[in-house]
Amino acid sequence: MKINRIGGIIAAASKKDAEPLLHIGTIPIIKRxxxxxxxxxxxxxxVVTGTEEDEVRYQLSSYGVIFIPNEDCDQPELFDSVKIGLQYLLGKCERIVFTPVNVPMFTPDTLNRLLESKGxxxxxxxxxxxxxxxxxxxxIVPHIISYSGKDGLRGAVSSLADRRTFVPVNDQGIHMTVRDSSQLETHLANHNQALLHPTVQLSLQKESVFFNTRIKLLLYLILDTHSVRQACDRMALSYGKAWDMLNKLEAEAGYPIVERRHGGSxxxxxxxxxxxxxxxxxxLLLEDKVFRFTxxxxxxxxxxxxxxx
Known part of the structure; x- marks a missing residue:
């Protein structure tokens, strides 16, 4: 079921190559x-996790992201993580943005230009x-997932060259990796300026807040997994806290939000x-409208x- 227009994947699993907690400026690159x-x-x-998984989950637990582990993270194949993320989001979004965690310096403007493009x-x-x-x-996602040729994601994209569009951007950050440490530091001031944006945190409240970004993600994951426990695991939330949030939401809304089915095979x-x-x-529609207006x-x-x- 498509719930939102655009989903994202960050591959941060490889124990050999990924450095999700490397600080550039004052924050880890995965937060950036x-x-x-x-x-x-x-x-x-x-976020497809593997290396330093516990700390990554801790660092991002309040950021409203979904954690999916790559159990074979000892293997340095980026394409495995790509497929894990794509298989999860297949059928859930109209378009999917992907990046490896070690390329942290592209700008939001570049993202917007890509999302405005066709193809x-x-x-x-x-x-x-x-x-x-x-x-x-x-x-195009099923074609990427089924690709088994050479060069991983690069090879999969090249095999679909007739369906590929190159979008010109004025952003050297699209090439910078963590191996370019001196370039990253030089580029930091420009990137921080590009990150400047207004933040609008929508919530619902009466005497206190009863719906916010975390509960939104919880509902999304319950719809996907049909399990509160699995939803909690994927968003680094305690099971007891989740039910407290759900019960409060239903009490304030005045109607059932979740359906509990007990027993059975x-x-x-x-x-x-x-x-x-x-x-x-x-x-989600309200959030999208407020986001665009802001x-x-x-x-x-x-x-x-x-x-x-």
Missing amino acids: IVISFQQAGIFPIV DIAVPSCGNRGGHPIVLSDE RGGNTTLTPKGIQFLKTW QNEFTLLFHDSGLFT
Whole structure:
């Protein structure tokens, strides 16, 4: 079921190559990428974990991302993580943004340009060289997943060259990896300026908040997994806390959001009620409208007036 337009994947599994907790500036590179994704309105964001998994989950537990482990993370194959993320998001989004964690310095503007482009595969290009992130349509994803030839993701994308679009961007960060440590530090000030954006945290409250970003992700994952326990594992949330949040939401909303099915041959499950699904979809639509309005007005009022460049 497609719940949102654009999902994202960050491959951070390889114990040999990935360095998700490497600090550039004051934050780890994986947080830097999540912030860039969120600034472009991407939801859900899937982090394929492996190396330093516990610390990655701890660092991002409040950022509203989904954690999916790559059990073979001792193997350095990036394409394995790509497929894990794509298999999870297949059928859930119209388009999917992918980047390896070790390419953290692309800008949100580059993301927006890619998402505005047409075609099944959008690749950013700077100085006649392609880079990351790339954007895939849901239609092309099965072809990427089924590819078994040489050169991993690069080979899969090259095999579909007739469905690939190169998008010119003025962003050297699409090429910079953690191996370019001196370049990353030199580029840091520019990238931090590019990250400047207004943050609007939508919530619902009466006497206290009863719906926010974390509960939104919890509902999304319950709809996907039909299990509160599995949902909690994927978002680094305690089981007891999850039920406290759900019970409070239902009490304040005044109608059932989740449906609990006990027993049976499969041991029972939990999913969203039809009204719960409607609630989640409507909330995501509201968020998208508020996000677009805020970005447009910020550009008009601050950038176009010269208060920020």
